[in-house]
Each structure stands twice: as C-alpha cells, then as structure tokens.
Amino acid sequence: MRADEIYIVRTGIETNFSKTFLLAASIIQDFDKPLIIAVTAGEENVVFCRLYDAVTKVRLRREWDKDADWASIIHDIQTRLGGVSSTTPSTPKLSVVPQPVHPQDLRxxxxxxxxxxxxxxxxxxxxxxxVDRPSLLHISKINELVKTMCLAWAADKCESPNEAESLYQKHVVDAVANGADELTAINGWMQQLQSAKAGAV
Structure with missing residues (x-):
C-alpha cells in the first residue's frame, strides 16, 4: 500500500471493519490497481471499511452478509494476492500460490x-x-517492443534498415493480422533473412 505517510491499521478478525473490508476486497480481481481504504463511522464506537478504486473513485461494494464464509473469502483474497501465509487461528494457513503469467509478458x-x-x-x-513488465503497457507499445527486438536482430542481416522493416511488416505484422502464429511468423522471417544473407556472401 502507498500513502502520504506511514499508517498502522489494527483490527480484529471479528470486527465490522475487517468484515466490510473482506467483503469489498472479495470482488477485486486485480490487486495491482491502487485502492483507497476509507474508515466510515457507524453507531457509537463501530467503524466500517469502504474500498474505492483509486483511479475512478468508484466504491467497490458487496452486500453485507453477517453469515458469510469468512475463511473462504480470506482464502480467495490471499490466493489472488499470491498466497500469503497466515498463522492466525481464525484463518487457514496457505502456501504460496504462483500467479499465472500474463499472456503479453509470456509473448x-x-x-x-x-x-x-x-x-x-x-x-x-x-x-x-x-513500467516493469510488458502487460502494464498498451498493446501498441508491446507491438513496438516486439518490432524493436526484431529489427535489432536483423540489423546485420540486411543491406538497409528499410529492407529489414519492409520484410518484417510483410512477413510478420501482415501475416499475424491474417491469422498466422506470431512466433512461427518471426521464425520464418528470421530464416528468410539468414538465407538471403548467406546467398549474398
């Protein structure tokens, strides 16, 4: 969590604050996005937690359910967070759960x-x-990174950068746009450039 200064939040697992936090957090799928945690006063000394999307300021809301399966909710949240081990008797002990690799990072x-x-x-x-990983970029920027890597590889394989870029556009970009597998297209483009270079020697 990031804040303007250091805050310490202490709350018991059976408090209304914890339960309202858990209910709201249970609907979050991506914990990489910033959140606003707000404390809302109830009657007398009761406080509730409200979560907001820090970008849109939209409240993340789930209906109150005093009979909710708290252990399951905690387990689901911890799984999405990457599996945080807990030794609190009220919560199950979890092992670290590896997060699936984002398709664009794998690409x-x-x-x-x-x-x-x-x-x-x-x-x-x-x-x-x-950013620290491709999946945080717009797809156009990821495509730009792919092109940068490919043209760097082709730098000494063609007589001119324009030739390499033209062949890349034709054999990779256009081929993928027509349904070809990108890795297969890049591999074919690489072989073509290597063959052309070998033939020119």
Missing amino acids: IKNIRTLLDYPLDLVKEWLEFQD
Missing part, C-alpha cells in the same frame, strides 16, 4: 528467447516506459 519472453535478445535491454526499454 515478450518467448520472442526475446527466440531472438536471443538481451534481457537487460528489454528491462531498460520498459524503464523508459515507466
């Missing part, structure tokens, strides 16, 4: 591996975009 990893493109250069490129 960049596979293409980078195929091209034998340096990981450090990918990280540096992402830093310029103010």
Whole structure:
C-alpha cells in the first residue's frame, strides 16, 4: 500500500471493519490497481471499511452478509494476492500460490528467447516506459517492443534498415493480422533473412 505517510491499521478478525473490508476486497480481481481504504463511522464506537478504486473513485461494494464464509473469502483474497501465509487461528494457513503469467509478458519472453535478445535491454526499454513488465503497457507499445527486438536482430542481416522493416511488416505484422502464429511468423522471417544473407556472401 502507498500513502502520504506511514499508517498502522489494527483490527480484529471479528470486527465490522475487517468484515466490510473482506467483503469489498472479495470482488477485486486485480490487486495491482491502487485502492483507497476509507474508515466510515457507524453507531457509537463501530467503524466500517469502504474500498474505492483509486483511479475512478468508484466504491467497490458487496452486500453485507453477517453469515458469510469468512475463511473462504480470506482464502480467495490471499490466493489472488499470491498466497500469503497466515498463522492466525481464525484463518487457514496457505502456501504460496504462483500467479499465472500474463499472456503479453509470456509473448515478450518467448520472442526475446527466440531472438536471443538481451534481457537487460528489454528491462531498460520498459524503464523508459515507466513500467516493469510488458502487460502494464498498451498493446501498441508491446507491438513496438516486439518490432524493436526484431529489427535489432536483423540489423546485420540486411543491406538497409528499410529492407529489414519492409520484410518484417510483410512477413510478420501482415501475416499475424491474417491469422498466422506470431512466433512461427518471426521464425520464418528470421530464416528468410539468414538465407538471403548467406546467398549474398
């Protein structure tokens, strides 16, 4: 969590604050997005928790259910958070649950591996975009990264950068737009450039 200063939140598992927090958190699918946690006063010394999407300021709401299965809700939230181990008797102890790799992160990893493109250069490129992984980028930026990696590989395979880019557009971009598998298209493009270079020697 990020805040303007350090805050310590202490609450018991049986409190209304915890239960309203858990109910709202149970509908969140992506905990990478920023949240606003607000305390709302109830009657006398009772406080409730409200969660908001920090970007849209929309409240994340789930109907109050005093008979909810709290252990299951905690388990589901911890699973989405990556599996946080708990030793509290009221909650189940969980092992770390690996998160599935985002398709766009896997896409960049596979293409980078195929091209034998340096990981450090990918990280540096992402830093310029103010992100630490491709899946946080718009698809157009991810496509730009793929093109950057491919044209870097082709730099010494063609007589001119324009030729490499033209062949990339035709054999990769256009082929993928027509339903071809991207890795297969890139592999075919690489073989074509290597064959052309070998023939020119």
